[in-house]
Amino acid sequence: MSIWGKLFTAMRGGANEAAESVVDSQAMRILDQELRDADNALRQARSDLAGMMATAKRIEKRIQDNRAKEERDIHNARSAMDAGREDLARGLAERVAAVRSELARDEADHANMQQQQQAMLRTVKDTEQRIAAMKREVESVKATDSLQRAQKAIASSHAGVNSRLGSAVGSLERIRDRQAQLGARLEAGAEMAEIESGADLDRQLLEAGIGGKTSNADDILAEITGPRELKALPRS
Incomplete structure (x- = not known):
């Protein structure tokens, strides 16, 4: 590899390291934003699921109404045949045929929607659990990060105190x-x-016994208790 190729590779490596450093320094902020995005997507999924469930209920209600209409028209068609009104019975039969065609479409749509609804429910529940687990992990990481910052500050302060x-x-x-x-x-x-x-x-002279006399307690006691000189009494 030429020198220019090596320099280009080194520059790319430095750029990647700088980008990774920026990402690491903003890791908590990025993680919080990703969790907010996941929460927003989950809320949108719940909203879509609620809309699907509402549509399924409307189709289910229409199916029930059409089945009741079918049963009623068949009953009336039999009564018309018994009364000799084949024309009325045929008109009711044609309406029953149209209702049954609509029922077939609604029942197929409802069955398909039920499958999609169950799949979406499983997805939403799985996503909720994953987001909840991620939030717990984030809280643990934040607590660890705060603790490490406190320990770092204490260590720095301790070093300063020691200095x-x-x-x-x-x-x-x-x-x-x-x-x-x-x-x-x-x-x-x-x-x-x-x-x-x-x-x-x-x-120094006193300590050598020259030029003076030092007395101690024994010398003074000897002087007190020694023989005394008699003084001459005065004549009368």
Whole structure:
């Protein structure tokens, strides 16, 4: 394959991927629209079925009326023959023949319509069940989609919180370091002040027992309980 053919194939692949991406992003909207279309088609099928059933009832009523008319005309034709009125009987016979011809057409139409009606009823019921099942699936998919979006938002928020906490911990450590450095500097400054004032040298001399005397509790108790010097009484 030439380079131009490969480029054309790559472009077609990219276009297909872009189209699929658009379809995926609008999947819920497309699915809802398809369900609405199915509902509309089902309502139209119910309307057509209702019209067919109404027509079948009209034909059935006409069949019943024609059968009653046939029975009545035959009865009257017999009565006319008994009365010697063959002309009336023949006229009734001709009408019965016409009624029977109409009955044959109506009965054939009614039988055919009954078959179509039963087939349409089965189709409508099957379509209703399929649409109901699809709606349940759609609700499940929507619930899953909402849950996944919530989980994604929580995960993103958690990641952001962890990032902010990490930044806060780093800031806290830096603050502690600065405090420790400042404390060390203050302590060193105090020591330098003692050296400069001579207080540190005096303290070192006292600790070495030079240039002064330190007393503790035992020394003081010994001083209290030791022998006392007698003072001379004044003469009278």
